[in-house]
Amino acid sequence: MKPDDLVTVAAWLYYHQGLKQEEVARRLGVSRVKVTRLLARARAEGVVQFVITRPLPEPFLLAEALRERYGLTAAVVVPAAGSLEATLDALGAAGADYLAGLLRPGMRVGLGWSSTVGRMAPYLRRLRPVEGCTVVELAGSFLGQANPYSISGPLAAALGCGLEALPAPVLVESPAVREALLADGRIAAALAAGRESDLAVVGIGQVGRESTTVRTGMLSPEEMAQLEKAGAVGDVLMRFFDADGRPLRTPLDERVLAVSWDDFLQIPHRVAMAAGAAKLPALAAALRGGLFHALITDAPTAARLLEPRGKPGPDG
Numbered sequence: 001m002k003p004d005d006l007v008t009v010a011a012w013l014y015y016h017q018g019l020k021q022e023e024v025a026r027r028l029g030v031s032r033v034k035v036t037r038l039l040a041r042a043r044a045e046g047v048v049q050f051v052i053t054r055p056l057p058e059p060f061l062l063a064e065a066l067r068e069r070y071g072l073t074a075a076v077v078v079p080a081a082g083s084l085e086a087t088l089d090a091l092g093a094a095g096a097d098y099l100a101g102l103l104r105p106g107m108r109v110g111l112g113w114s115s116t117v118g119r120m121a122p123y124l125r126r127l128r129p130v131e132g133c134t135v136v137e138l139a140g141s142f143l144g145q146a147n148p149y150s151i152s153g154p155l156a157a158a159l160g161c162g163l164e165a166l167p168a169p170v171l172v173e174s175p176a177v178r179e180a181l182l183a184d185g186r187i188a189a190a191l192a193a194g195r196e197s198d199l200a201v202v203g204i205g206q207v208g209r210e211s212t213t214v215r216t217g218m219l220s221p222e223e224m225a226q227l228e229k230a231g232a233v234g235d236v237l238m239r240f241f242d243a244d245g246r247p248l249r250t251p252l253d254e255r256v257l258a259v260s261w262d263d264f265l266q267i268p269h270r271v272a273m274a275a276g277a278a279k280l281p282a283l284a285a286a287l288r289g290g291l292f293h294a295l296i297t298d299a300p301t302a303a304r305l306l307e308p309r310g311k312p313g314p315d316g
Contacts, residue, residue, distance in 0.1 A: 001028075010035055011042035062302040066295060069306060070287040073269070074098070074294040077302045087275050087298045092119025095273050095296050096126050099201060102269070103159070106132040107198045112139050112237045112258075113150040113170075114203025115212060116273045121151045129160035136193045137163075138200060139237040139258035140170035164193040168257050170238050171218050175254040187257065194259040200267045204274040205235040206282050213238070227252075234282025236272075236291065237264065243281070245289015269293050275301045 001009065006028065013024045014035070021039075025032045042048045063075040076098055078090040095117065103109070107130065111117065135156040156163035168187055172178050181187050205211055207228050213219045213235075219227075232240040232248055237258040240248045247261040264270070270291065274283050275298040284305055286292060297305075 006030075007038050007042050007045070008047055010038040011048045014039055015048055059299050059302075062299055062306065065306050066287075066297075066302055070295075071290065072287075072292070072294055075302075076294075076296045078296075078298050080299045084276055088116055088119045089122075091116060091273055091275055091296055091298065092121070093123045095201065095271075096120045096123035098271070098294070098296060100127050102199060103127070103130045103133065105130060108134045108136055108193065108196055109155070109159075110136045110138045110194055110197030110200040110202075110259075110267060111150075111152045111155065112200070112202035113137075113141055113152075114205075114273070116203040116275070117201055118151050119273075121154055124151070124154055124158040127155075127158045129158075133159055133161040134193065135159065135161060135163045136197050137166040137190060138194045138197065138202065138264070139256075140166050140168040140172075164190045166190040166194075166257065170257055171252065172255050172257060178255055178257060181257060191257075191259060195263045195266070197267045199269045199271070200264065201271045201273065202236055204272050204279060204282050204286055205238075206278050207232050207234060207240075208278075210278065223252075233285045234279075236286070239264065241282075241285060241289060241291065243285050245285045245287070245291055265291070271296065273297075277301075277304075280304055 010024055010028060013019045013027060014021065019027070021032050021035045025035045028035070059077040059079055063077040066072060066075040066077070076094050078087070078094050081087040081090055099120070135152050137152050141150045141152065152163060152165065166187065168181050172181065205213060207224060208214070209221055209224065211224065214221060214224050227240060227250060230248060230250060231242040232250070233243050234241055238252065238256045239258065239261050240250055240252070242248055271294040272283070272286060272292040273296045280301065283297070283301070287295065287305065
C-alpha cells in the first residue's frame with residue numbers, strides 16, 4: 001500500500017470504524033507506534049478534520065482568554081450567579097475542585113485566610129487524603145478570638161495531613177511586638193514552612209473603607225487612606241501592591257506576620273480566588289503584575305478583566 005493510502009486507511013479504521021490503535025496495527029500489519037505516526041500525519045495534513053457542532057461554553061472561552069491575556073497557567077471561570085453570595089459559593093466549589101487536581105504526596109499547601117478562600121469549607125469533603133502533605137498558614141490566622149475565614153485546620157483534616165499553624169494576628173500593634181513574636185520558635189517555624197510552600201491559595205484584598213481589613217477593625221479608615229495615598233490598590237496577605245501589580249513597601253510591613261513579598265513570589269504555583277466589581281482594580285493590577293499563575297473567578301468579573309481598558313474599575 002502506498003504511504004499516502006496507508007495514512008488514509010489508518011485514519012478511516014480509527015476514526016470512522018472506531019477501532020483501537022492496537023486493532024488498526026493488526027489490520028495493517030504495522031506496529032502501534034507506526035499507527036500513532038500515521039494518525040498524527042492524517043491530522044496534520046487535513047486527511048482528518050474535526051467539526052464541533054455546539055458552541056463552547058462562555059465560562060470556558062473566558063478562561064482561555066484570561067490565560068492568553070495575562071499569561072496564566074490556568075484559569076477557572078464559574079457562570080454568573082444571581083447574587084454575590086451565590087457567586088462566592090460557586091467559587092468555593094471551583095476552588096476545592098481545582099485544589100483536588102493539584103494535590104500530590106508530600107506537597108506543602110500554603111493558605112492565606114480570606115472570606116473568598118473560606119468559601120471552600122463546605123466542599124472540602126470532596127478531597128481525599130494525600131500522603132505526606134502539609135497545610136501551611138502563610139499569614140497570622142488570629143482575628144479576635146477566632147477567624148471565620150480560615151480553613152487551614154479543616155483542610156488539614158480533610159487531607160489527613162499535618163498543619164503548620166501561625167497562631168498570631170496577621171497585624172500586630174508595633175514592630176517591637178512583631179520582633180518578640182518572631183522570637184517564638186513556633187512562629188519562626190511556621191514562617192519558614194511558608195517559604196517552602198509548593199502551592200499558595202489566597203484571596204485578593206481591596207483597598208478602601210469597605211475592605212475586609214477595615215470592616216474587621218484591623219486597619220482604621222485613616223490608615224487605609226494613607227495606603228491609598230501611597231498608591232496601594234490591593235493586598236495579598238496584608239502585603240500591598242500598586243496599580244501595576246508592583247509590591248509596595250509600607251510602614252505596615254514591620255507589623256505584619258506573614259511571608260514576605262519575596263518569599264511569596266518564590267512559591268511555584270500561586271492561585272488567586274476573587275470576584276466582584278469591588279475587586280476589579282486590585283485583581284487587574286495583580287494580574288498585570290504577574291503575581292499569580294492561576295485565577296478562579298466568575299464570568300462577569302472575567303469579562304471586565306478582558307476589556308481593552310488599562311485599569312478596570314468597579315464603575316467601569
